[in-house]
Amino acid sequence: MHAITNSGWVEVITGSMFSGKTEELLRRLRRAEIAGQSVAAFTPAIDDRFGQETLGSHAGSSWQATVVDNDGAGVWDVVDVLDGEEVVAIDEANFFDPPLVDVAQELASAGRRVIVSGLDQTYRGDPYEPVPQLIATAEYVDKLQAICTICGEPATRTQRIVDGQPAHVDEPTTIVGADESYEARCRNCHVVRTE
Ligand SMILES: [Zn+2]
Known part of the structure; x- marks a missing residue:
């Protein structure tokens, strides 16, 4: 990614589970860090798979992140805790309520690079808000x-x-901590039981 104006922008990394979204997010954060840019990363409180303050990928790499409330207006905490960081990363975006869209817009308009990662579809194959709205308003997807x-x-x-x-x-x-498992599937092999 490169700046085409002096404003900030929003990047969305999306896809199914096991598509490498978080790994790609971490790759971008490492590149920013190497360039000497300051980074702030956030993850929703709902996700404690890898500890409360770490973004983790299935591939095993991680990044320290601040846990913010995913319900209602809790995501505005992201704006409150920022301290001039140039790059703002938000993982597991599908677990946030709709105000995340406004938060991303405000941060980008204030000159920041905002990188959002999350599922675009539910287990049913339906749009998984707010990610579709983030896709629609992002510069890069x-x-x-x-x-x-x-x-x-x-x-x-x-x-x-x-x-x-x-x-x-x-x-x-969304079910957390329940006794279910997930697989990546193509359209033909994806099954949603209705009976
Ligand atoms: Zn298949």
Whole structure:
């Protein structure tokens, strides 16, 4: 990414689970750090898979992050705790409420580079707000693919599996700490149970 004006901008890194979103986010943060730019990273309070203050990828790398409340206006804490950092990273954006869109816009308008990573689709294959709104208002969007665990083709969807069965369409969109698992799947192999 390069500056085309003197303003800030928003970058979105999206795709299914296991598509390498967080790894790509961390790669960009490392590049910024090497260039001597200051970085602030944030993660929602809902996600404690890798500890309360670390952005972690499945590949094992990590970055220290500030945990902010994902509900309601809690994401405005991002603006409050910033201390002049040039680059602002927000991981797991799909877990934030809609005010995240306004926060990203405000930070970019104030001259910052904002990098947001998150799922674009729910386990049902529906748009996973607020990520679609971030995509629409961003300057740059990268949609990454995983590999379908069934057929090996590029995967754009996240398959939720509960007790060995595809998840039912009526399950909650977000469940934390429950006994489910996930796979990357292509459109053909992605299954949402309706019966
Ligand atoms: Zn497939």
